[in-house]
Structures are given as structure tokens and as C-alpha cells.
Amino acid sequence: GIQVEQSPPDLILQEGANSTLRCNFSDSVNNLQWFHQNPWGQLINLFYIPSGTKQNGRLSATTVATERYSLLYISSSQTTDSGVYFCAVGETSGSRLTFGEGTQLTVNP
Amino acid sequence: EPEVTQTPSHQVTQMGQEVILRCVPISNHLYFYWYRQILGQKVEFLVSFYNNEISEKSEIFDDQFSVERPDGSNFTLKIRSTKLEDSAMYFCASSASGTTATFFGPGTRLTVL
Numbered sequence: 001g002i003q004v005e006q007s008p009p010d011l012i013l014q015e016g017a018n019s020t021l022r023c024n025f026s027d028s029v030n031n032l033q034w035f036h037q038n039p040w041g042q043l044i045n046l047f048y049i050p051s052g053t054k055q056n057g058r059l060s061a062t063t064v065a066t067e068r069y070s071l072l073y074i075s076s077s078q079t080t081d082s083g084v085y086f087c088a089v090g091e092t093s094g095s096r097l098t099f100g101e102g103t104q105l106t107v108n109p
Numbered sequence: 110e111p112e113v114t115q116t117p118s119h120q121v122t123q124m125g126q127e128v129i130l131r132c133v134p135i136s137n138h139l140y141f142y143w144y145r146q147i148l149g150q151k152v153e154f155l156v157s158f159y160n161n162e163i164s165e166k167s168e169i170f171d172d173q174f175s176v177e178r179p180d181g182s183n184f185t186l187k188i189r190s191t192k193l194e195d196s197a198m199y200f201c202a203s204s205a206s207g208t209t210a211t212f213f214g215p216g217t218r219l220t221v222l
Contacts, residue, residue: 040215043213095207097142
């Protein structure tokens, strides 16, 4: 099956700093999503972005499908941004999402 | 804003017992899913459901598991004869199609003793 690799596995920031999270995937996809798992365990959908660039407030994401990677940018980080960020991809056949291992982000005040 | 709901939030059961986890997907969505997350690990796909039948399932989803849409709103996951290794957070999710944004419920934490 498709492989999804996220980097870095852990990231510690001071409040106000910017960061870039990366997701590499091993095959063509028709679906790519970024999720934030908050400290209560909820999975919050951040972006549906199989290609192109999107922005939502302090967060933006870019997917270059031809090169099989996606980036999530967090600007002016806040303590509430802490949690695990997952990239999940869907292959061209089927509807399942395959998740990466996640990036554990800690934002300190 | 519409959301996926799940009940119960936490279930404790004895090994060998049957459990039913319940979900109400977003009302106009057509695809329904179950995923699970063992503590500290990544989220794993179990099964997808479309047009009243299973459309895809993972190798985890063996004969111990079954899904059902008993009415127009509920979507259930049944685990027969639970094992210790079934302890995990189980997430229900839904999407409008197989290639649109997927929305997850808050999860049911299953503890098998």
C-alpha cells in the first residue's frame, strides 16, 4: 500500500514562531488532508488539498502532487496550536485514508 | 455547523464480550468510515461504507468486526468477542464523496479488560 512519511516527528516552538511540516507519499493520490489532533484526542480537519495551495488564517498548505509531497505552514504559532498534526492520503483506487505517523507540535508560552 | 457524533465516549468491557459503537454521520454525507487509533500510534483505517454496503475494508477488519446502518441516521460498529488488543480509540467519520474532506467524530475510547 501507499507509504506516508511525515517530518519532523517532534517540533518544539516558542509562541510566535513559524514552522513548516512536511508530508511525503509514495504513490499518486486523489485525496490529501491535513488534520490536527488536539490534546483531547479530537481530529480536526484543517485542509482538503490534493493539489495546489490553500490558506486559512495563520495556516496554509501546499501540495505538489507531481513530486508527491505536501507542506503545512503555521505562522505566528500559539499555545493552542499544540497537538499532533497528521497528513492523510487517499489512493486513486478506493476511499480509505492512509495516515502518516504525525508531527507532535509543542508551542511554549 | 454539522458534525459527526459518537456514543458512548468511553466504554469498558470484559474480554470476550461484544460491544456496539454508535455514530451519527453528517446528514447529507454518503460515505461512512470507521478508523481506530491505539494509544500513541497513528490512525488506522478499518472500513468504509457506501450505498448500504462495505466498499472497502482493511486487513484489521476481520470476521470479528461488522458494520451496519440500521436506519437513516445511525452507523454502528460491532466487535464480537473483544480482545485485549482491541483497546483503542475508535473514530467514526463521514464524507460527501470518496474524494472530499472527511470529518471525524470525537471518538469512543474502548478499554478491554
